[in-house]
Amino acid sequence: MEEDGPWPPHKAPLDCGGEESDLEMKLLLVLTFLLTINVLCATPPRPNFVLIMVDDLGIGDVGCYGNKTLRTPNIDRLAAEGAKLTQHIAASPLCTPSRAAFMTGRYPVRSGMAAESIFGAFIFSASSGGLPENEITFAEILKMEGYSTGLIGKWHLGLNREKRNDFYHHPLNHGFDYFYGTTVTHLRDCIPGNGSVFLAGAAGFLKQTFVIACITFFTLIFLNYIGIIQIHWKVFGYVLLCIIIFVVPVVLFFWNFRNLNCFLLRNHKVIQQPLIYENLTQRMTNEAVNFILGNQNKPFLLFMSYIQVHTALYASAKFREKSKHGIYGDAVEEVDWSIGEILDVLNRNKLQEATVIYFTSDNGAHLEEISSSGEIHGGCNGIFKGGKATNWEGGIRVPGLLYWPGVVKPKTIINEPTSNMDIFPTVVKLSGAAVPQDRIIDGLDLMPLIQRESVTSEHEFLFHYCNAYLNAVRWNQRNSSSIWKAFFFSPIFYPEESEGCFNSHVCPCFGHLITQYDPPLLFDLSKDPGEKNPLTPHTEPNFYNILRTIEEATMNHRRSIPVTDNQLSVKNVIWKPWLQACCSSWLEFCYCDYDEENWSWIDPPKYKNK
Numbered sequence: 001m002e003e004d005g006p007w008p009p010h011k012a013p014l015d016c017g018g019e020e021s022d023l024e025m026k027l028l029l030v031l032t033f034l035l036t037i038n039v040l041c042a043t044p045p046r047p048n049f050v051l052i053m054v055d056d057l058g059i060g061d062v063g064c065y066g067n068k069t070l071r072t073p074n075i076d077r078l079a080a081e082g083a084k085l086t087q088h089i090a091a092s093p094l095c096t097p098s099r100a101a102f103m104t105g106r107y108p109v110r111s112g113m114a115a116e117s118i119f120g121a122f123i124f125s126a127s128s129g130g131l132p133e134n135e136i137t138f139a140e141i142l143k144m145e146g147y148s149t150g151l152i153g154k155w156h157l158g159l160n161r162e163k164r165n166d167f168y169h170h171p172l173n174h175g176f177d178y179f180y181g182t183t184v185t186h187l188r189d190c191i192p193g194n195g196s197v198f199l200a201g202a203a204g205f206l207k208q209t210f211v212i213a214c215i216t217f218f219t220l221i222f223l224n225y226i227g228i229i230q231i232h233w234k235v236f237g238y239v240l241l242c243i244i245i246f247v248v249p250v251v252l253f254f255w256n257f258r259n260l261n262c263f264l265l266r267n268h269k270v271i272q273q274p275l276i277y278e279n280l281t282q283r284m285t286n287e288a289v290n291f292i293l294g295n296q297n298k299p300f301l302l303f304m305s306y307i308q309v310h311t312a313l314y315a316s317a318k319f320r321e322k323s324k325h326g327i328y329g330d331a332v333e334e335v336d337w338s339i340g341e342i343l344d345v346l347n348r349n350k351l352q353e354a355t356v357i358y359f360t361s362d363n364g365a366h367l368e369e370i371s372s373s374g375e376i377h378g379g380c381n382g383i384f385k386g387g388k389a390t391n392w393e394g395g396i397r398v399p400g401l402l403y404w405p406g407v408v409k410p411k412t413i414i415n416e417p418t419s420n421m422d423i424f425p426t427v428v429k430l431s432g433a434a435v436p437q438d439r440i441i442d443g444l445d446l447m448p449l450i451q452r453e454s455v456t457s458e459h460e461f462l463f464h465y466c467n468a469y470l471n472a473v474r475w476n477q478r479n480s481s482s483i484w485k486a487f488f489f490s491p492i493f494y495p496e497e498s499e500g501c502f503n504s505h506v507c508p509c510f511g512h513l514i515t516q517y518d519p520p521l522l523f524d525l526s527k528d529p530g531e532k533n534p535l536t537p538h539t540e541p542n543f544y545n546i547l548r549t550i551e552e553a554t555m556n557h558r559r560s561i562p563v564t565d566n567q568l569s570v571k572n573v574i575w576k577p578w579l580q581a582c583c584s585s586w587l588e589f590c591y592c593d594y595d596e597e598n599w600s601w602i603d604p605p606k607y608k609n610k
């Protein structure tokens with residue numbers, strides 16, 4: 001047990017010689033005066049923040065949202081002793097845009113972080129796109145307010161822009177003092193033996209292109225040789241040179257993909273390339289505990305952004321084969337353990353009442369994630385339809401918990417619509433800062449709802465985007481229990497009876513694989529949360545009036561969206577060799593491992609067996 005020590009804990013030496021006692025006296029008076037003012041004004045103390053985001057976790061994977069077989073006691077404790085949001089909506093069903101919205105409190109289309117092409121998220125660490133510098137993150141504001149700000153885990157909002165070490169989109173350039181993690185998405189290709197979705201698809205496409213190019217090339221040579229066509233032989237030389245110039249880097253890139261794309265950074269330094277994942281959740285936990293211990297005497301913000309439970313799945317030895325849901329369940333249970341460690345360190349240091357903990361997922365579970373042996377590697381979205389990459393409720397309705405003992409009443413349940421964009425104004429206001437006035441902030445302060453000062457959400461409309469395309473609109477009608485949701489299009493599920501796009505692995509937002517609706521497909525989520533029965537003018541007498549109101553709101557919303565540079569344009573997402581982070585020389589294939597020295601195993605996990 002620790003005693004409440006003086007603050008600051010280490011007394012500064014006051015021995016300055018000469019007239020120290022006089023000086024001390026004056027200082028004491030000034031201090032007493034300042035303290036009195038502080039007490040009189042009774043400004044509430046600024047809380048610390050631990051914001052927890054799990055990657056691709058489904059709302060149906062968590063005990064407090066109804067799962068009975070996956071063990072998440074620590075997450076459940078946040079709900080039991082805090083507030084549970086039952087209609088918490090991610091601003092996008094995909095990682096990059098959802099995280100951009102979370103960090104800025106704004107729809108991703110406002111910052112150019114929503115794609116018009118099929119590349120909805122950053123896949124290469126050496127892309128040039130990323131969160132624009134003129135966007136303001138909550139970390140930036142809190143840092144200015146004197147907070148220590150740390151990000152541990154996944155960023156996924158860019159790294160470099162023009163040079164391989166300009167760190168233009170790096171977390172340290174967006175308000176974080178400390179970063180330990182990865183800047184791009186996790187992929188199956190990052191862990192040998194986990195199969196491949198992205199690389200296998202790309203390789204198939206490139207191989208096909210290459211074969212067609214070769215056949216054409218040699219046919220032309222043959223036709224030229226027998227005299228049917230007449231092309232100067234030099235031209236063939238140039239074409240061959242072009243093919244080689246294009247093919248060599250592509251082959252090298254694919255061959256060394258794991259090193260080039262799966263690496264760990266500490267601040268600006270690559271500390272492990274390729275990343276060894278097995279114990280990563282443990283190492284991240286260790287980092288989080290150290291960050292909290294190192295900052296316990298000043299306000300801090302920790303964004304704990306787990307790499308799991310995105311594929312490739314992993315869990316450390318103590319969790320493997322312990323859950324009832326294969327490696328997916330093991331990974332979730334390890335994340336839950338990790339959250340328990342964070343709660344523990346806050347408790348042990350008497351920080352629990354001084355710290356707001358928020359828990360969420362960036363989007364719904366990725367239903368199409370099934371291993372080559374048929375094991376389910378995607379989570380569960382409970383009663384909700386569809387999953388990641390769709391705007392059916394399963395893609396965007398995520399867990400949302402807010403835990404703040406002493407302020408938020410235990411077992412608070414909020415059924416009103418809330419958004420992951422709400423964290424921005426909530427955190428900024430609680431830190432004592434003002435929300436920026438020079439731009440539209442789409443998020444709304446959560447505290448009035450959570451403290452029951454208001455009963456209805458101020459989010460009358462929420463706009464659900466599929467990348468840059470407006471996909472659906474939610475209308476939380478005032479003075480009515482109805483929550484209308486109108487779809488302008490939806491992806492075509494394959495196989496038909498499934499709830500996913502098992503042909504393309506990620507559901508598309510445009511093209512021939514979607515169905516357009518005119519009039520829009522309308523649901524009342526208050527009666528039909530599973531989105532099973534579209535309403536018609538017969539079943540809903542106000543059908544056309546409802547659609548008219550939604551259309552008007554949509555027009556107003558569209559008018560508020562500026563034209564910006566698209567950070568996810570094809571030009572900005574492709575691999576650019578000159579932006580590639582590499583911790584050794586290219587001849588050594590970008591290999592290094594400096595991380596070992598800095599971490600040690602924490603307490604043994606609490607789970608023993610199934």
Ligand SMILES: *[C@@H]1O[C@H](CO)[C@@H](O)[C@H](O)[C@H]1NC(C)=O
Nearest residue numbers: 276277278279282316317601
């Ligand atoms: C993970 O941690 C365990 C326990 O300390 C250790 O035995 C194992 O070698 C570690 N794995 C890797 C890949 O470092």
Ligand SMILES: *[C@@H]1O[C@H](CO)[C@@H](O)[C@H](O)[C@H]1NC(C)=O
Nearest residue numbers: 060061067068070325379380
């Ligand atoms: C709990 O989660 C697992 C893993 O995602 C899933 O298979 C199971 O169906 C879920 N259980 C319930 C009751 O939702």
